[in-house]
Amino acid sequence: MKPVLNVEEVLRLEDLIEKEGTSKAALMEHAGEFAADRVYEFAPKHVVVLCGFGNNGGDGWVAADILSHKGVTVDVVTPIEPNEIKSPIARHVARRTAGRDVRVVVGPSRDELTAILSKADVVLDAILGTGFSGSVRAPFSIWIPALNELGLTVVSIDVPSGLNAETGVVDSVCVEAMATVTLLAPKIGLYSGEGPEVAGEISCGELYDRLDEVIDDVEHAAEIIEPADLVEYIPDLPANVNKYSRGSVLVVAGSATYPGAAILAAKAAARAGAGYVTVAAPEPCANLIRMALPCVPVVGIPSDSRGAFGAAASSPVRELAKKFDCVLCGPGMTVTAGGMQVVTDLLRTEVPLVLDADALNCMSRLAIGGIEETPEVYRREAPLILTPHNRELSRLVGDARVDDLSSAIDAAQKLVWAAGSDNLIVIAKGPSTAIVGVEKVLLPMSGPASLATAGSGDVLAGIIAANVAVSHGEVDRWELLCAYAVAVHSYTGYAAAAAMGERSVIATDLVDVLGDAMHLVESEALKDAGIELGE
Incomplete structure (x- = not known):
C-alpha cells in the first residue's frame, strides 16, 4: 500500500x-x-x-x-x-x-x-x-x-x-x-x-x-491499494466444496417498482463465487424475479399496498437470515415503514451484513441529525459493510455536505469512529472510491466512467456479499476484502467497455463479464506479488 x-x-x-x-x-x-x-x-x-x-x-x-x-x-x-x-x-x-x-x-x-x-x-x-x-x-x-x-x-x-x-x-x-x-x-x-x-x-x-x-x-490521509495487497483475499476453490460450503448469500431486496435491482444483486453474488444465493423479495415481484433467475430460490415476503416490504416482512426475513453466511439488504426495496423494520431487525442479528441503497436510506430515517449521534442503532459484533454513494452518505450524517472524496472520507469516518468497531466498513462510492475502516482509509483502483450507469451499485453490492460469504468470517482485515471486491467491480467496467463501448455499457453487461474481471484481478495481483499463476 x-x-x-x-x-x-x-x-x-x-x-x-x-x-x-x-x-x-x-x-x-x-x-x-x-x-x-x-x-x-x-x-x-x-x-x-x-x-x-x-x-x-x-x-x-x-x-x-x-x-x-x-x-x-x-x-x-x-x-x-x-x-x-x-x-x-x-x-x-x-x-x-x-x-x-x-x-x-x-x-x-x-x-x-x-x-x-x-x-x-x-x-x-x-x-x-x-x-x-x-x-x-x-x-x-x-x-x-x-x-x-x-x-x-x-x-x-x-x-x-x-x-x-x-x-x-x-x-x-x-x-x-x-x-x-x-x-x-x-x-x-x-x-x-x-x-x-x-x-x-x-x-x-x-x-x-x-x-x-x-x-x-x-498520519496517512489514505493508502492506495496495490495489486499485490489483494493476493491473500483472492478466494480459493478447493475440490471438496459443495454449494453450501462455498458460501451462501441472502439478498433482501426489490419491490414492485424496482424488481431489477434484486435480480442484478443476486446474479452478481452468484457470478462472484457464492455457492448458494437466495432472494427474499416482496410477494408482488417474487414471480418476476423467479423467471429472471431460474437457478436462484426466491422467497415471497409479505408486502404493503405499494408492493414493497410490509409490516409483516421483518419476522420471516429475520428467520431466513440466520441460515446464511451473509445478508445483502437494500437494492430496490424503497423506503417504507416495513423496510425500516427489516433493516432494524437485520442489524440485531449476528450474520455478516451488507447494507446498500434503500437500506441506507432507511437507516438515515432512524436518527435525527445523523446516525453517528445514535451509534447504538448500527453498532454490532458481526461485520457490517455500508456502501453509500455521496447522497446516501450525506443523509446518513444528517445532510452534511458530501460531494468529493475528502468530504466523503470525513463523513464515513464519523460513522466508523462513532461505532468504534473493527468490523464496520464504509465503502464511500464515487469517481474515486474510499474504503473506510476504524484505523485505515484505503483507495482501491477506480473504475472507468462506464460504471456510472443504473444498477452498477447493485452489482457491486452482490460482489461484496459473495466475498463476505465465501470468507466465512475468516478475515484479518475487512477493508482489504472490500478492496478486492471493488477492484473486481472496477475491472468489470473496463471489460464491459472493451466489449460494448464505454458509452454503451449497462449493468447486466457488468455481471456477464464478472468471470473475466476476477481472472484479471487475480492475474494482476499475482504478477505484482511476483507469484506465477498456479503456484
Whole structure:
C-alpha cells in the first residue's frame, strides 16, 4: 500500500526528514531532479518552465538547470526577478539557474507568453504547490488559461497549479496536465474532486532514501491499494466444496417498482463465487424475479399496498437470515415503514451484513441529525459493510455536505469512529472510491466512467456479499476484502467497455463479464506479488 497524505501531513513529514539530517534545500534539489527526469522522458528539444513565487517554483528552477545540462533548450518564465523571490531556498536556486545556460523571461504579457509556449515541446508547471487554496490570482490567472488553450504536453510538479491539494477543488482556473510528479507521497487532492481530471498520469518521487523509516511516523490521509495487497483475499476453490460450503448469500431486496435491482444483486453474488444465493423479495415481484433467475430460490415476503416490504416482512426475513453466511439488504426495496423494520431487525442479528441503497436510506430515517449521534442503532459484533454513494452518505450524517472524496472520507469516518468497531466498513462510492475502516482509509483502483450507469451499485453490492460469504468470517482485515471486491467491480467496467463501448455499457453487461474481471484481478495481483499463476 502507498501512503496518500494531506497538506498538514506532508509538512510534518518534511520536518521529520529535516530532523533526520536532510534539509529542505536538499529535498528541493531532489524534487527538481525528479521533475526534470520525468520531463526528459518525453525527449524534448525545447522546454518552458513556468515558475511561481514559492518553493514549488524553486523545484522548477532546479529542473530547468538540470534540463539545460542535458542539452535541452530551456526558457524559464517567472513573474518576478530571481532576486525578488521571498523564499530563501527558492531564491538561491533561482539566482543560480538564472546565471547559467537558460533564458529567463520576467513578467511577460499574455501574447508574449503564448509566443514563448508555442515553441515548447513540453511545459513544466511549477507555479503553485500544495500550500495553495482559493482562487488563482494574476498573473497566474492569465498564464494558466493561455497554457491550457494551446493543448501542449504539460508536466506539473506536486499538483497541477490551481488544484487544492487537500480537497481537489478548483475554484477558478487550473492547469490541465498530462502528467503530475508528486513529491514524497501523493496528495489526497489528486484523487478528489477535479484532481483525477486534471492531474494526468501520477508518478511519485520519494526524494529521501530512508522514507520508509519515517513516513509511518505521520498520519496517512489514505493508502492506495496495490495489486499485490489483494493476493491473500483472492478466494480459493478447493475440490471438496459443495454449494453450501462455498458460501451462501441472502439478498433482501426489490419491490414492485424496482424488481431489477434484486435480480442484478443476486446474479452478481452468484457470478462472484457464492455457492448458494437466495432472494427474499416482496410477494408482488417474487414471480418476476423467479423467471429472471431460474437457478436462484426466491422467497415471497409479505408486502404493503405499494408492493414493497410490509409490516409483516421483518419476522420471516429475520428467520431466513440466520441460515446464511451473509445478508445483502437494500437494492430496490424503497423506503417504507416495513423496510425500516427489516433493516432494524437485520442489524440485531449476528450474520455478516451488507447494507446498500434503500437500506441506507432507511437507516438515515432512524436518527435525527445523523446516525453517528445514535451509534447504538448500527453498532454490532458481526461485520457490517455500508456502501453509500455521496447522497446516501450525506443523509446518513444528517445532510452534511458530501460531494468529493475528502468530504466523503470525513463523513464515513464519523460513522466508523462513532461505532468504534473493527468490523464496520464504509465503502464511500464515487469517481474515486474510499474504503473506510476504524484505523485505515484505503483507495482501491477506480473504475472507468462506464460504471456510472443504473444498477452498477447493485452489482457491486452482490460482489461484496459473495466475498463476505465465501470468507466465512475468516478475515484479518475487512477493508482489504472490500478492496478486492471493488477492484473486481472496477475491472468489470473496463471489460464491459472493451466489449460494448464505454458509452454503451449497462449493468447486466457488468455481471456477464464478472468471470473475466476476477481472472484479471487475480492475474494482476499475482504478477505484482511476483507469484506465477498456479503456484
